[in-house]
Amino acid sequence: MILVAGASGMLGGELLAIYNGTTRGVCRKEMEITSFASVQKVLLTLKPAVVINAMAFTDVDGCESRQEQAFMVNGEGVRHLAELTGEIGAKLVQISSDYVFDGTKGSPYLEEDPVNPLSIYGRSKLTGEENARLNPDHLIIRTQWLYGLNGRNFVETMLSLANEKNELNIVNDQTGSPTWTADLVQAIRRLIEKDCRGTYHAVNSGYCTWFDFAGAIFAEQGIKMGLRPITSEELARPAARPLFSVLDCSKLLRDTGLNMDGWRNTLKKYLNERDK
Ligand SMILES: NC(=O)c1ccc[n+]([C@@H]2O[C@H](COP(=O)([O-])OP(=O)(O)OC[C@H]3O[C@@H](n4cnc5c(N)ncnc54)[C@H](OP(=O)(O)O)[C@@H]3O)[C@@H](O)[C@H]2O)c1
Numbered sequence: 001m002i003l004v005a006g007a008s009g010m011l012g013g014e015l016l017a018i019y020n021g022t023t024r025g026v027c028r029k030e031m032e033i034t035s036f037a038s039v040q041k042v043l044l045t046l047k048p049a050v051v052i053n054a055m056a057f058t059d060v061d062g063c064e065s066r067q068e069q070a071f072m073v074n075g076e077g078v079r080h081l082a083e084l085t086g087e088i089g090a091k092l093v094q095i096s097s098d099y100v101f102d103g104t105k106g107s108p109y110l111e112e113d114p115v116n117p118l119s120i121y122g123r124s125k126l127t128g129e130e131n132a133r134l135n136p137d138h139l140i141i142r143t144q145w146l147y148g149l150n151g152r153n154f155v156e157t158m159l160s161l162a163n164e165k166n167e168l169n170i171v172n173d174q175t176g177s178p179t180w181t182a183d184l185v186q187a188i189r190r191l192i193e194k195d196c197r198g199t200y201h202a203v204n205s206g207y208c209t210w211f212d213f214a215g216a217i218f219a220e221q222g223i224k225m226g227l228r229p230i231t232s233e234e235l236a237r238p239a240a241r242p243l244f245s246v247l248d249c250s251k252l253l254r255d256t257g258l259n260m261d262g263w264r265n266t267l268k269k270y271l272n273e274r275d276k
């Protein structure tokens with residue numbers, strides 16, 4: 001059985017929906033990841049063959065002022081899972097982030113490229129990666145710029161702002177690959193089916209800035225919106241973000257045969273799905 005930790009989250013909800021029946025989901029009420037005893041109780045009772053960890057403290061700016069909580073959930077919590085999955089002989093699939101990189105490489109990041117997180121969130125996710133490796137049967141999947149049906153995300157924020165405003169300032173100096181959780185789940189599934197181990201990147205192909213992404217969302221929906229490009233400095237968020245953290249997915253293609261769809265086409269599919 002596959003256990004999805006974080007069933008109430010955006011990716012966790014998608015994992016449960018797509019795997020449909022073959023997974024068991026747990027949310028924070030049943031398993032508090034920061035408590036070893038709580039994780040132990042769930043894993044020793046359910047004895048899953050695979051645990052996919054989609055639990056995380058994902059408020060990137062909030063992590064800056066709640067460092068202890070960030071490291072407890074994103075770091076220590078993963079250590080609990082790694083130790084206990086190791087004990088019961090289960091595989092640990094840890095979802096990680098492009099924010100482990102500093103974004104200065106200037107070309108898409110390979111799995112083995114040096115990490116250098118710029119924020120507390122990135123540092124805590126990196127600690128999570130290090131801890132996941134305590135179980136030799138680990139699979140770390142780095143992804144980025146997620147959107148999906150089950151959670152707050154950039155696409156939904158843009159569409160709800162369209163009801164309130166006719167002009168928006170959008171950051172135009174951060175580049176990444178918008179990724180639909182449904183496509184990410186297919187990659188996770190393939191990596192598990194092939195019993196892959198180690199670190200992989202999984203994002204929709206191609207890349208853009210947040211400004212380009214916003215433009216595409218409004219264009220697809222036929223919404224007239226004035227967009228003004230701004231810099232990260234102008235936005236002045238508490239956490240620094242990498243400027244170019246595009247992830248190279250050729251290892252995913254080589255080991256699973258999966259070539260993830262382009263972000264623009266995927267956005268179209270998501271909007272159709274959402275509007276059904
Ligand atoms: N969203 C993105 O753009 C993005 C990009 C790169 C990587 N990722 C990674 O992808 C994964 C899934 O992200 P997501 O966007 O689906 O996150 P999400 O919607 O914020 O969901 C996170 C889940 O973690 C749970 N959680 C938080 N603290 C917990 C705790 N102490 N104990 C147990 N559960 C706890 C939350 O439960 P409550 O709802 O009860 O708080 C929620 O179910 C994360 O590892 C994230 O770092 C996300």
